[in-house]
Amino acid sequence: MSWFKRSKKGILTKTEEKKDIPKGLWYKTPSGKIVETQELAENFYVSPEDDYHVHIGSREYFEILFDENKFIELDENLKPKDFLNFVDTKKYKDRIKEAQKKTNLNDAIRTAVGKSKGKDLVISCMDFTFIGGSMGSVVGEKITRAASYCIENSIPLLVISKSGGARMMESATSLMQMAKTSAKLAQLAEAKLPFISLCTDPTTGGTTASFAMLGDINIAEPKALIAFAGPRIVKDTTGKELPDGFQKSEFLKEKGFIDFIVHRSELKNQINKYIDLILNQTLRE
Secondary structure, eight states, X not given: OOTTSOSSOSOOSXXXXXXXXXXXXXXXXXXXXXXXXXXXXXXXXXXXXXXXXXXXXXXXXXXXXXGGXXXXXXXXXXXXXOTXXXXXXXXXXXXXXXXXXXXXXXXXXXXXXXXXXXXXXXXXXXXXXXXXXXXXXXXXXXXXXXXXXXXXXXOOEEEEEEEOOBOGGGHHHHHHHHHHHHHHHHHHHHTTOOEEEEEEEEEOGGGTTTGGGOXXXXXXXXXXXXXXXXXXXXXXXXXXXXXXXXXXXXXXXXXXXXXXXXXXXXXXXXXXXXXXXXXXXXXXX
């Protein structure tokens, strides 16, 4: 008998002895590249093979941008309310509860203050996993309060956008956040404090039409979709074929809507460099 032939037939491992492969060990990019999640985290959540920037939330951005991942969260207990008793396929109050349970977040944004390259920085970061990162009253209020905190303490502000736009379940109140945040950011500008806007994939709708495009410097991650109405709507409305890369960050940079495109591995260095330049202070190493 050859050494490579089975001496016994069939599967001999008992069911209770089988071991499941833990979920989340690997991540598959849209191009089909496979990468271990540990390697992904060590590479700023960017696939090393195809440079795909994986969609991440506030937890990961805080980890990347704050020194030693140390920060104090601001206004963390603000929660949305269903003041219109809105109902579509389900009640808005039920959507809120489901989203909070699923994401362990109170709403689609978190704000924190901490050190970044040794100096204070306030970051407001949106989370797309919470009802598509939609902008409701809590999102507008937290950005407004973040700007107020910056003015009171003379600290720069960074807003990271990742949103599907205004939250329809809050109707006109959601749209009012566009004017509210814009007015407060104007006060931040009057105080001569830097405001950096980082657009990630996707940044659309009312978010794009307000604070996401009001930065002293507007930057974006590679290949991020940044638009008011998405490409499918534009195509259906105009009846025309759209150019390659339409509404992607590279296209918008070419047209002057975005100042810089920054790879995620360079975000911390570049953001603080822009802040130093705006404040006319010595560049940090």
